Amino acid sequence: MRPVAFRISAKEAARYPGLRARLKTGPSPKKPAKVRSKANSSAATYVEWDAAREIGAARHWVLDLPDTELLNANDRPHWTKRRQLTADIRGAAAVLARQQRVPRLTRARVIYVVKPKMRTRVFDPSNWALSAKAAVDGLQDAGVFEDDNAAVVTGVDPRAGERQNGANIRMSLVIIDQGEENAGA
Template structure:
């Protein structure tokens, strides 16, 4: 995702400021998905990878779930997923990536297509790789 201000569950923001940031993130995710041509998927797992600033303290990538939600909403807006409920989406799951050398912390999304072994709610398995994890989405 483009570099920019992220939301963290430890922040205490005014609701209007938070809404502005969420709207920007949602629009960026939709636009990015269209630009890199992420295909429509029936079901997917989404992982968000936090690339933090280089600091000595430990990081908890789960604190950035507030940033993952508008990005997933943008994927729905772009038509990548029909909806973000548990019928179509597994996750988003947090992961910690390499720190950024300078600037703002960043989040990368990894979208993995899932297929169900049987139509009666069997276990999910990775799909055909329609969206490569090497493509930033």
């Protein structure tokens, strides 16, 4: 293998002292990659949501959205794709609410459970808040809420669900009735 000859001007040589010597010797040897310890890995601290403990005996409905692409706050899709994904999620949530006959609620809390793929990376369920917003709008379209303002929907909270196999990350909505009759429960 022949060494590659580089030519640099006198101006470049003055600006970057030692450049000619480095070009003649070739690239510097690579440093070994750092190995992350599994004991300090944040993937080991993954905690799934305990639905029974948080919901208790309150009246609730679980809507499992179909296996579709979700909106992630870290992604920057083209506006037409984002609009189509929003419409798909909104429509799916409305159809599921009608199928399960979720009644009109005067006050409710919505928990969206994000079920990630099997992987070892860190996982932040709040990144899918855009998908949850579209789904809550779909619940309003289905007549579950008169309006999705803060007086009616007391919170749209993220939770990490169980890891699953599949092409896409999945999402479930848990609608918890907090109406006047369930205020003591």
